[in-house]
Amino acid sequence: MALTTCLEKGGPHVAPDHFRLMIDCAEACRAAAALMINHSPYHAEFCRLCAQICRDCAASCEELDGMEACVRACRQCAQACEAMAASP
Amino acid sequence: MALTTCLEKGGPHVAPDHFRLMIDCAEACRAAAALMINHSPYHAEFCRLCAQICRDCAASCEELDGMEACVRACRQCAQACEAMAASP
Amino acid sequence: MALTTCLEKGGPHVAPDHFRLMIDCAEACRAAAALMINHSPYHAEFCRLCAQICRDCAASCEELDGMEACVRACRQCAQACEAMAASP
Amino acid sequence: MALTTCLEKGGPHVAPDHFRLMIDCAEACRAAAALMINHSPYHAEFCRLCAQICRDCAASCEELDGMEACVRACRQCAQACEAMAASP
Numbered sequence: 001m002a003l004t005t006c007l008e009k010g011g012p013h014v015a016p017d018h019f020r021l022m023i024d025c026a027e028a029c030r031a032a033a034a035l036m037i038n039h040s041p042y043h044a045e046f047c048r049l050c051a052q053i054c055r056d057c058a059a060s061c062e063e064l065d066g067m068e069a070c071v072r073a074c075r076q077c078a079q080a081c082e083a084m085a086a087s088p
Numbered sequence: 089m090a091l092t093t094c095l096e097k098g099g100p101h102v103a104p105d106h107f108r109l110m111i112d113c114a115e116a117c118r119a120a121a122a123l124m125i126n127h128s129p130y131h132a133e134f135c136r137l138c139a140q141i142c143r144d145c146a147a148s149c150e151e152l153d154g155m156e157a158c159v160r161a162c163r164q165c166a167q168a169c170e171a172m173a174a175s176p
Numbered sequence: 177m178a179l180t181t182c183l184e185k186g187g188p189h190v191a192p193d194h195f196r197l198m199i200d201c202a203e204a205c206r207a208a209a210a211l212m213i214n215h216s217p218y219h220a221e222f223c224r225l226c227a228q229i230c231r232d233c234a235a236s237c238e239e240l241d242g243m244e245a246c247v248r249a250c251r252q253c254a255q256a257c258e259a260m261a262a263s264p
Numbered sequence: 265m266a267l268t269t270c271l272e273k274g275g276p277h278v279a280p281d282h283f284r285l286m287i288d289c290a291e292a293c294r295a296a297a298a299l300m301i302n303h304s305p306y307h308a309e310f311c312r313l314c315a316q317i318c319r320d321c322a323a324s325c326e327e328l329d330g331m332e333a334c335v336r337a338c339r340q341c342a343q344a345c346e347a348m349a350a351s352p
Contacts, residue, residue, distance in 0.1 A: 023122075199304075
C-alpha cells in the first residue's frame with residue numbers, strides 16, 4: 001500500500017510529517033470501516049474525520065513526485081467517506 | 089473484557105444496541121490510542137469522539153445489573169480522553 | 177456484518193463460543209490483511225492461521241439456521257487465505 | 265512509539281525492511297492483545313507468532329544506534345508473549 005511504496009522510494013516520502021499522515025489515514029479508514037460495518041450511530045463523525053484526513057493526505061501526496069495514483073485514491077476515499085457521513 | 093463478560097451474562101447484556109455500543113467503544117479507543125502513539129495532529133478530534141462514546145457506554149452499562157466496574161472504567165476512560173483532547 | 181446480523185437474531189447466534197469465534201475471525205482477517213498490505217515476510221503464518229479460524233467459523237455458522245451466506249463467505253475467505261499463505 | 269521515533273531519526277531507521285518489521289510487530293501485538301482480551305482459543309498461536317516477530321524486531325533494532333530502550337521493550341514483549349502462549 002501507500003506506506004510500503006513510500007518506504008521503497010525513501011527521501012521526502014518518509015519525511016515524518018508525510019509518513020505520519022499516512023499512518024493516521026490508515027487508522028482513520030480502519031476505524032471508519034469498522035463503524036460502518038457495525039452499523040454504528042457514530043459513523044457520521046468518524047467518516048467526516050476520515051474524509052478530512054484523506055483530503056489532507058491527497059494534498060501531501062500531491063507535493064511529491066510520482067504519487068498521482070495515491071492522490072486519486074485518497075480523493076476517492078474522501079468522497080466515499082463524505083457520502084457515508086451524509087447517509088443515515 | 090466487557091464484550092466477553094457480557095457474552096457470558098447474556099440477556100440484556102447482548103441486546104443489539106448495547107453490544108454494538110461496546111464494539112464501537114472498543115474501535116474508538118483503539119483508533120484514539122493509535123493516533124496518540126503516532127503523535128497525530130488529529131488526536132484531539134478522535135479523543136473527543138472517544139470520550140463521548142465512552143460516556144454513552146457508561147450510561148448504557150449503568151442500566152444493567154452488576155456492571156459497576158464497567159461503568160467506572162468507561163468514565164475513567166472518558167476523562168482520560170478529554171484530558172488528551174485538551175492537550176496539544 | 178456477521179456480528180451485527182447475529183446480534184439482531186439473538187439466541188444461539190450470541191452464544192459465547194460462537195460469538196467469540198466471530199470476533200476472533202474478524203481480528204485474524206484484519207491482521208492478515210494488514211500484513212499482506214505491508215508485504216510482510218510473516219504473511220504466510222498469519223494467512224494460515226486466518227484460514228483455520230475462517231474454517232472453524234464456517235463450521236460454527238453451519239450449525240445455526242439461516243447462515244448459508246455466512247458459511248459461504250467464511251469458506252471463500254479461508255480459500256483466499258490459503259492461496260495467499262502459499263504465495264511468496 | 266518506535267515508529268514515530270524512527271521517522272524522526274531517519275536514515276537506516278526508515279530502511280524498508282526495518283520499518284516494515286516494526287509495522288508487522290505493531291499489527292501482531294494488536295492482534296495478540298485482541299485475542300487475549302477475547303479469551304480466544306487461538307491465543308497461543310498468535311502469541312507465539314507475536315513473540316517471534318518481537319524477537320526479530322529486537323535483533324533489527326540492535327543493529328542501529330541508540331535503540332537500546334527499543335531492544336529492551338521488544339525483548340520484554342517477546343517474553344510476555346511466550347508466557348501467554350504457554351498459558352491455557
